[in-house]
Amino acid sequence: MTTPPNAAPLRCLVFVFGVGGCSAAGQLDQTPLVRPCAVGDTACAAAGLPGPLAVGARQVLAALIDVDGSLAPRRRYVSADEEVIGVEGPALVGKYPGTAAVLIEDGDVVLDFFHVDVEAAEAMTLHRRIAGQVDPSPMPPAFDVFAGEEFPLLFSIWGGAADLSGDVGDDWTVSDERFELLQRGTPRERVLRAPDEVGAEGTVTVTALGFSESIALHVVAAGSAP
Amino acid sequence: MNRLALFVLTAGVGAALVVVAGCSSEVRVTVLTEAPPTGHAELVDHGNDDEPDLHLALSHAVAVGLECCESEYTFDASYNGACRDFSFGVDDEGVATALEANLDALALPGAGVPGISRTGLVLLGGEAGNTVLRVEARGASIEVRVDVDEADAVP
Structure with missing residues (x-):
């Protein structure tokens, strides 16, 4: 950005730096x-x-x-x-x-x-929160959960390296109704509650902007290593 | 030298002194904001201190904030601050649109003239082409040649 050399009182210049970035x-x-x-x-x-x-x-x-x-x-x-x-x-x-x-x-x-x-969106990834913070690593395609466990799931839409913004009209489904999806947190977030039945299995799928991501869930007993 | 010749000489010298002493007014335009990475909003002066030749390169759909400052010097007063009787216009509003801007929040305590708001405008790049922004203040004006190009296309 260039200003005319004869046209820049100090107070004007201050603002150029003050509003940048x-x-x-x-x-x-x-x-x-x-x-x-x-x-x-x-x-x-x-x-x-x-x-x-x-x-x-x-x-x-x-x-x-x-x-x-x-x-x-x-x-x-x-x-x-x-x-x-x-x-x-x-x-x-x-x-x-x-x-x-x-x-x-x-x-x-x-x-x-x-x-x-x-x-334009190029990709979608699913993430979870760990101790309140979003884990930047995409979730694996299969995931073990403890019986009765609750944890947040959220997705990102990517354009290159940019995490794209906006409400994208996402649709969440779960294959087994014993797994519950609660709408909490940000618009792109759901809380998954696993059933108490050890061995239950289900698939959570989120669809948005023509992209779809799923994770397969398997319920294990509390205290066992997931 | 008779009295008439002396009078003419005195008047001529006086008039010349008025010009040399700087009974003048000037309007200045400065850029307040940054362009996005894929666009341009660059004001360059190709002229000199006596005769500015301002060119503003602006991208389509990019906005730029411009401030208008005015200075005027006379025998008994001087002024340097926001443009008074501020007005502006663009020759081709398809190429660029000029809108009045509120700059009050940018006012520094103690700067400028009390009771006079800072004056500025926002210029918005339209279709690619050339036009002229004309900025006027009390007794002075300035032209800015505006060249609008297409913003970098994202496939």
Whole structure:
């Protein structure tokens, strides 16, 4: 970024450095952006969007406007390219791979803006949480669980090395109804509860954006090595 | 030298002093924001201190925040701050769209002129092409040539 050599009072330059590289705020530095996160998931809350918006995904963003002279101004998202990013009220919708600015406007005045990447999904992986943290390693295709054990499962959608963002309209199924799937945590997360019957077997499958991942589950007695 | 000639000479020298002393006003435009990695928002001055020649390279669907500052020097007053009587326009709104921006949150304590908000605009790249952004303040204006290209395509 270059500024004209004769046109840069010190106070203007300060802002160029001050607003750079803040992924969780608008570029005019007036808008922290927050996505819905599970209660207590502070890492999620602090990270803004973890990656580009997936094509076909919908992401609600709460724009917390901080403007001098107004407690809570009106705000409306406006996409710079509706073919790349659509706007549905508080949500952004990924439509086509690319990059577009999203303006936050109060009437005809721009309060802030940010750029959003949209990328096509290339892969899906299933993960579990260990001690509250997401295990980045994909789950193995087969998995032993203790009788009555509960543990969270979640999936990621990938575009290259980027963990793509957005609600992708996922569908979870389990082959044996004795295994229960509870909708808790983040939108992409389920809590699996294994039955008490040792030896029970089932398969959990999640489908989204044309991708499907499954894990086969086998219930073992508590105290046995899984 | 008769009185008339002396009067003409004195008036001429006085007028020249007015020009040399810098009874002038100037509008400056600076970039406040960063472009995304796949796009451009680069303002370059190909001119000089006396005659700026501003070119802004901007990508399609990329927005850039621009601040307008104005300086004016007269015999009895000087001003250096936000653009007064701020207005702007783009010749071809299909190529770029200029929107009023609220910059109040960027104001530094003690900076600028009390009671006068900072002035700026957001320029949005449209279809690929060339146009001119015209920024005006009280008694002065500046042109920025805007070249919009397609953002890097992602297959």
